[in-house]
Amino acid sequence: MKFLKEGIRNEPYLLINLILAGVILLVIAYSGIFSPDKNNYPVVCIHEKLTGQPCVSCGLSHSFSLIVRGRFDEAYSWNIYGFRVFLFFISELVLRIVFSFFYIKYPRTRKELIIFDAVGSGLIFLIAFWPFITNIFGAL
Amino acid sequence: MEEVKNNKGQNLGIAALIVAIITFVLAVIPCIGLIAVIPGIIAIILASVGISQAARNNSPRGVLIAGLIIGIIAVLISFSQIFVGIRIANNAGKWPTDIQNVIDDVHDNVMKNLEDANISIKVENGEDKVEINANSSQKKKMEKTLENLEEGNKTSADTVSTNDTINKK
Numbered sequence: 556m557k558f559l560k561e562g563i564r565n566e567p568y569l570l571i572n573l574i575l576a577g578v579i580l581l582v583i584a585y586s587g588i589f590s591p592d593k594n595n596y597p598v599v600c601i602h603e604k605l606t607g608q609p610c611v612s613c614g615l616s617h618s619f620s621l622i623v624r625g626r627f628d629e630a631y632s633w634n635i636y637g638f639r640v641f642l643f644f645i646s647e648l649v650l651r652i653v654f655s656f657f658y659i660k661y662p663r664t665r666k667e668l669i670i671f672d673a674v675g676s677g678l679i680f681l682i683a684f685w686p687f688i689t690n691i692f693g694a695l
Numbered sequence: 696m697e698e699v700k701n702n703k704g705q706n707l708g709i710a711a712l713i714v715a716i717i718t719f720v721l722a723v724i725p726c727i728g729l730i731a732v733i734p735g736i737i738a739i740i741l742a743s744v745g746i747s748q749a750a751r752n753n754s755p756r757g758v759l760i761a762g763l764i765i766g767i768i769a770v771l772i773s774f775s776q777i778f779v780g781i782r783i784a785n786n787a788g789k790w791p792t793d794i795q796n797v798i799d800d801v802h803d804n805v806m807k808n809l810e811d812a813n814i815s816i817k818v819e820n821g822e823d824k825v826e827i828n829a830n831s832s833q834k835k836k837m838e839k840t841l842e843n844l845e846e847g848n849k850t851s852a853d854t855v856s857t858n859d860t861i862n863k864k
Binding site: 565570574575578582598600601602603608610611613684687688 | 709712713716717720723724725726727728729730755757758761772775776778779780783784
């Protein structure tokens with residue numbers, strides 16, 4: 556256990572993977588705990604609070620909760636980008652586990668693995684969050 | 696002789712990295728992106744303090760630098776959400792005017808069409824058929840008649856009809 560703890564501390568890549576996986580699991584847990592039927596979400600949209608107008612990510616929590624419960628049609632109606640963002644989180648969770656395994660198993664190819672991971676995850680991130688990114692650049 | 700590795704600043708680095716990654720995830724979502732500035736700044740401070748400690752004690756800085764970079768990127772994305780908010784606010788001010796313009800246009804079109812309208816009403820009841828055709832060519836005359844009626848003046852006819860033609864079949 557101590558070896559594992561020290562190993563993760565000395566390997567920033569493994570530590571990042573572990574933290575990211577933890578954050579994604581928290582997002583999934585948040586979607587599972589809070590109910591779209593009860594509408595008991597603690598997080599509210601700041602833009603909507605300030606301006607009275609919804610933003611591009613409004614309804615994302617509802618959408619995630621509905622996806623977790625298998626109600627995909629309703630999830631799409633709450634936020635059209637909900638599905639692709641949720642897929643990003645799931646794919647990143649899988650990638651963190653797979654890449655961590657390869658990182659430990661094949662120490663010789665670590666550098667290539669990190670570059671491949673950075674490029675691949677960056678691309679997936681851009682595809683998933685493109686509507687939000689264009690929203691930011693459109694505002695600049 | 697075995698080299699003793701100093702881990703000074705590593706705990707701060709891990710804390711900075713955790714906060715930075717959470718900040719990054721929050722920052723890219725417009726709804727909550729604005730509040731991500733606060734944990735982002737905390738992550739940068741933690742990473743900076745950790746880097747200075749690590750530099751003094753010659754300990755590894757990989758985690759600290761990763762935390763610092765992710766924290767800075769997250770704060771930049773979070774700051775950019777302010778512009779999104781400004782754009783939404785600007786649109787919020789513009790939308791009611793746009794909607795009012797559309798309503799005015801529709802109202803003008805409807806009024807214009809009604810002025811030029813030829814109205815035809817057909818009523819059927821069994822074998823009885825009544826067809827009423829009207830247009831607005833006699834509008835001024837009818838308005839005058841209406842004014843007379845409102846003032847209590849008697850009109851030449853007992854009944855006032857806006858119909859041009861009434862055909863009973």
